[in-house]
Amino acid sequence: MEPAIKLQPGTNSRGSELEQRVTKGDIRQKIWDYMEKNNLANFPRPVHHRIPNFKGAYDACNKIRNLDCYIKAREVKVDPDKPLEGVRLAALQGVKDFSVPVQLDAKVHIDLVVVGSVAVSKNGWRIGKGEGFADLEYAMMVSMGSIDEKTVVVTTVHDCQLLDIPEELMDNHDLIVDYILTPTQVITTDCKRSKPQGIIWSKFFLFCSGQVDLEMMQKIPILKSFYCREKQEGKDVALKDERCIDEKELQKFSGERMPRKSANATRLKSDPFEKTGSCDKCEEETECETKAQSNATSRVTAVYMGNIPPSLRVSELKNILRDHNVAPLRLNWQGAQHRAFLDYKDEITAEAAVTSLAGLSVSGSIIRVELAKHQGDNRFRSQTNARVNRQSLT
Numbered sequence: 001m002e003p004a005i006k007l008q009p010g011t012n013s014r015g016s017e018l019e020q021r022v023t024k025g026d027i028r029q030k031i032w033d034y035m036e037k038n039n040l041a042n043f044p045r046p047v048h049h050r051i052p053n054f055k056g057a058y059d060a061c062n063k064i065r066n067l068d069c070y071i072k073a074r075e076v077k078v079d080p081d082k083p084l085e086g087v088r089l090a091a092l093q094g095v096k097d098f099s100v101p102v103q104l105d106a107k108v109h110i111d112l113v114v115v116g117s118v119a120v121s122k123n124g125w126r127i128g129k130g131e132g133f134a135d136l137e138y139a140m141m142v143s144m145g146s147i148d149e150k151t152v153v154v155t156t157v158h159d160c161q162l163l164d165i166p167e168e169l170m171d172n173h174d175l176i177v178d179y180i181l182t183p184t185q186v187i188t189t190d191c192k193r194s195k196p197q198g199i200i201w202s203k204f205f206l207f208c209s210g211q212v213d214l215e216m217m218q219k220i221p222i223l224k225s226f227y228c229r230e231k232q233e234g235k236d237v238a239l240k241d242e243r244c245i246d247e248k249e250l251q252k253f254s255g256e257r258m259p260r261k262s263a264n265a266t267r268l269k270s271d272p273f274e275k276t277g278s279c280d281k282c283e284e285e286t287e288c289e290t291k292a293q294s295n296a297t298s299r300v301t302a303v304y305m306g307n308i309p310p311s312l313r314v315s316e317l318k319n320i321l322r323d324h325n326v327a328p329l330r331l332n333w334q335g336a337q338h339r340a341f342l343d344y345k346d347e348i349t350a351e352a353a354v355t356s357l358a359g360l361s362v363s364g365s366i367i368r369v370e371l372a373k374h375q376g377d378n379r380f381r382s383q384t385n386a387r388v389n390r391q392s393l394t
Contacts, residue, residue, distance in 0.1 A: 005030050005163055024127050024169055025323025027119050031161055040158055044082065048363055049316040051116035051129055053082040054158035056183030061086025061156055063181045064114070069152040073111035077141070079134060081116030083156055110146050113138065115175065117155045121165040124176040124191030126155060130319040135175045136220065139196040143226055153195065154179040162187075173200050199226060201237045300329065301350035303342040305357075306368035310338065320362065326353040341372055 032048040034040075041047045041054050054060075064070045064087055078087050115134045119127040128134050141147040155177045162182070170176075173196055180187040231237045308317070314333045317340060321327045328342035344350040350371060357369040 005034050005160060022166055022169070023323055024130070025320070027127055027163060027165065027169075028130060028323075031119050031163075034160060035158070038160075040160060046311070046363055049129060049313070049319070051081040051083060051118060052158070052161070054161070054183075056158065057083035057156060058086040059183040060158075060181045061090065063186050064154060064156075065090055067154070067179060067186070069112055069154075069179070073152075075108060075110050076112045076114070077110050078114040079116055079137075084114055084116055087114050087156070106144070106146070108146050109148070110141060110151055112152050112154065113141075113147070114154045114156070115177070117157050117161065117177075119161050119163050119165060120155055120157055120177060120180055121163055122180070122187055122189060124178065124180075124189030124193065125165045125167070125170050126175055126177050127165065127169075130323070131315065132173075133220075135173050135196060136199070136223075138175050139173065139199045140222070140226060142196060143198045143230065149195075152179070153177045154181065156181045158182060159184055172196070173203055199223075199230070201227070201230075201239055299346050300343045301345075301347045302332075302372035303328070303344065303350050303353050304368070304370050304372040305340045305342065306338065307365055308335065308338045308340060308367060309363045309365045310335075312362055314340075320360070324353075324356050324360075326356050328353070347371075 029048075032046070032052070035047050035052050035054065036045075041052045042057070043053065044050065047053070061084065070076070076091050078084050078091060115126070115138075116128070117126050118129050138147065138153075153175060157180060159182045162180070170193065172194075176189075176191045176193050176195055178189055178191065180189065227237055305317075312335075314331070314335065317333070318327070318331065321331075321342070326342075328344055330343040332341040332343070334340060342350075342353065344353060354369050354371060357367065360367040360369060
């Protein structure tokens, strides 16, 4: 069966052939747009920035009952994505134990992992919605010893979500799958690519502020415990240091806000990992914190983004910016006004971001992107609004 969606490299506004390449963001957007246009999904809609709850999901899920790996499995982990409800129901109706809390030192072996996907290839390469949770959860369970090379990974998708994904898009932290279940077929991938072998700490960015992917740490607090435990065990927990990477990589990884001079921000940047046991703040973090306090931001240039749809979340905007390789130093979110301000280190970088984002469409809305007017006043206003927004969330 030929893929319903054909991938073609995108071009920037200059049409440079050197920059023509398919990205994970391109693939996600094509899948989401195609499923919306052809009404191939159930609630929740729209499917953009989600694991699509595709029509026929229960038919796909029911096929797991006939898999030998499922029949023999004693411990099954199923992600909470909406299209996987059928798998969770199958597990509840069978002899599987469920809702059992697992501690870091628990002696449990997961025989089968079921994950959602936005796109997947017949050779087992998977693309999620872009936040990395499935990859990271798998890696954490490997670090716990709950998952090994015998653990089988299954995903369910609509047939239109089957694509020929370029191998160069796959990284060593990306989770691959052994079986693909669709409403019409069961695919055995026979994938030879290795699954994640544990948490890859070098994927976590050590900001000059001393923050360590603070947003991810807030979403998954147990990461702090993993970091401290693996550090005590003498494992490689080196973080990606801003001083050791080039500008392109910096833009890719620096989507989180830099902390501001408030009591709360000071606490966060002085101790990105709250002390757990003997895991104290690293010397490198202290050095970066001092460096951040001494660096001025007088040349920072702001980019204005307007006409942002009400349904867009700030985390989704960050994913879009990362996919376009234009992650800012700081993102000032003003969702209630349907706008955001992106701070870049200088005018050249800001103008490059404007060019890259030109014509950006999100959920049917064309986003207005331009250099912010009155940079000084605008910067002060957006910082003030950001402080107000942060206070209202606490």
